Amino acid sequence: MSQSVERQFAVADSIDAALSARRSGAAVLAGGTWMMRDPRRGHDLPDAVVVLSGLSGMTDIAIDPDEVVVGASVTHEALADALRGSAGFEGVVVAAEGAANPAIRRVATVGGNLCTPDFSAADLVPAFLAYGAMVELATPERTLILNMAEFLKQRRELLRTAILTRIHLRRDVAASAHARLPLRKAGDYPVAIVSVAVDGEGAIRIAVGSVEEQARRWTSLENALTRLPGLPASPERAAELAREHMDFSGRDGVEAEGWYRCQVLPALVRRAFACLPKLETRA
Amino acid sequence: MSVTFRLNGQTTRFHDDPMTPLIDVLRREKFLTGAKPVCREGFCGACTVQVDGEAQMACLKPMGLLDGREVTTIEGLGNGREPLHPLQVAFAAADVVQCGMCFPGMVMALSAFVRDHPEADRTAIKTAMVGNICRCTGYERIIDAVVDHLKDGAAPKAELADV
Numbered sequence: 521m522s523q524s525v526e527r528q529f530a531v532a533d534s535i536d537a538a539l540s541a542r543r544s545g546a547a548v549l550a551g552g553t554w555m556m557r558d559p560r561r562g563h564d565l566p567d568a569v570v571v572l573s574g575l576s577g578m579t580d581i582a583i584d585p586d587e588v589v590v591g592a593s594v595t596h597e598a599l600a601d602a603l604r605g606s607a608g609f610e611g612v613v614v615a616a617e618g619a620a621n622p623a624i625r626r627v628a629t630v631g632g633n634l635c636t637p638d639f640s641a642a643d644l645v646p647a648f649l650a651y652g653a654m655v656e657l658a659t660p661e662r663t664l665i666l667n668m669a670e671f672l673k674q675r676r677e678l679l680r681t682a683i684l685t686r687i688h689l690r691r692d693v694a695a696s697a698h699a700r701l702p703l704r705k706a707g708d709y710p711v712a713i714v715s716v717a718v719d720g721e722g723a724i725r726i727a728v729g730s731v732e733e734q735a736r737r738w739t740s741l742e743n744a745l746t747r748l749p750g751l752p753a754s755p756e757r758a759a760e761l762a763r764e765h766m767d768f769s770g771r772d773g774v775e776a777e778g779w780y781r782c783q784v785l786p787a788l789v790r791r792a793f794a795c796l797p798k799l800e801t802r803a
Numbered sequence: 804m805s806v807t808f809r810l811n812g813q814t815t816r817f818h819d820d821p822m823t824p825l826i827d828v829l830r831r832e833k834f835l836t837g838a839k840p841v842c843r844e845g846f847c848g849a850c851t852v853q854v855d856g857e858a859q860m861a862c863l864k865p866m867g868l869l870d871g872r873e874v875t876t877i878e879g880l881g882n883g884r885e886p887l888h889p890l891q892v893a894f895a896a897a898d899v900v901q902c903g904m905c906f907p908g909m910v911m912a913l914s915a916f917v918r919d920h921p922e923a924d925r926t927a928i929k930t931a932m933v934g935n936i937c938r939c940t941g942y943e944r945i946i947d948a949v950v951d952h953l954k955d956g957a958a959p960k961a962e963l964a965d966v
Contacts, residue, residue, distance in 0.1 A: 529804050529821035529867040556824060556863040557844050565822045571868065621934025623860050623912065624845050707846040
């Protein structure tokens with residue numbers, strides 16, 4: 521049955537031990553929902569893994585008046601349960617409670633979702649990108665805190681030696697929404713994702729996932745929406761602007777072709793704006 | 804690596820590759836063949852078991868993460884010689900099982916769900932079973948049976964013990 525009875529399987533009891541294992545080449549095993557499918561993708565399972573869930577604070581969610589801090593080993597289900605009903609977190613909650621299926625959400629972690637660069641359809645990545653989340657990493661030298669865009673840009677390189685420990689969500693987002701298009705032929709994954717967040721100053725951030733290899737902000741659309749007067753645009757107007765500012769090159773995959781992922785984006789923008797909680801004022 | 808865990812109420816040990824999926828240990832070592840390895844990607848739900856009372860996919864659960872945990876399979880829920888779980892009774896009474904391939908997973912997912920959500924409505928039941936695919940497409944009858952089960956409260960366990 522075994523592929524290798526000599527496989528190294530370490531349950532880290534400190535972040536230093538985890539970093540040491542990582543330096544030695546161990547892969548970080550979170551919920552296992554991605555890594556355990558390596559053989560299905562034609563890859564061998566790693567020769568060495570290190571488990572982080574036993575580390576202090578990694579499964580905690582600290583909710584303070586100014587900030588929410590989420591441990592990397594928090595599951596999707598736990599994240600949705602903790603933030604459901606909290607103003608501003610609507611998009612994050614939809615992303616966490618809509619990803620994959622209930623059994624997966626019970627084990628798949630926030631850290632696993634953010635630290636799997638090959639997983640283009642990760643729901644939490646665009647949700648956190650739109651939200652303006654900050655990512656905390658432990659490195660052999662120091663603690664590093666990066667915004668999501670910087671983290672995604674350097675992700676592969678950073679994760680060779682660093683370990684994601686926490687996500688920081690400041691509480692200045694007034695409203696957010698997350699719209700995804702799953703297809704049965706894509707398993708439980710969305711073929712396109714649009715996340716929207718509006719902060720207390722009225723600034724709009726829009727992130728798109730699953731369309732290109734890596735999620736990114738839709739800055740041309742953000743700028744166009746910012747030029748509009750008044751509260752966030754109507755869903756229909758936002759969709760029109762999405763069509764006018766389409767600057768994505770969709771990735772082709774067995775579940776959907778690239779052109780299709782791009783074509784559905786305006787509809788997802790419309791849906792996301794329709795789901796945005798109403799704002800009383802905009803600066 | 805040695806992993807000690809509880810399987811259907813009994814302490815058991817596993818000495819092998821810690822990345823071995825639980826589903827393979829259940830079927831090949833323990834001969835518990837109720838859970839089915841179908842997609843091996845966490846999409847179909849045919850391998851659903853309960854780990855510490857939570858429905859999880861056995862195909863994606865490495866044995867190394869089970870040390871000290873409690874695993875319950877369909878055989879542990881009701882082996883046919885003892886009273887069935889009330890939800891199994893409800894399914895049998897409503898004759899909802901078709902080919903049976905998905906059913907151990909359905910029961911393991913939904914028995915945990917009804918335990919935790921005794922007030923669930925039809926929509927909530929549907930949401931709870933999105934990770935359990937039935938190729939016979941018998942969903943509506945399954946949902947009907949769960950609704951009836953919740954409406955009636957926990958049915959007497961021994962009612963269909965001989966089914």
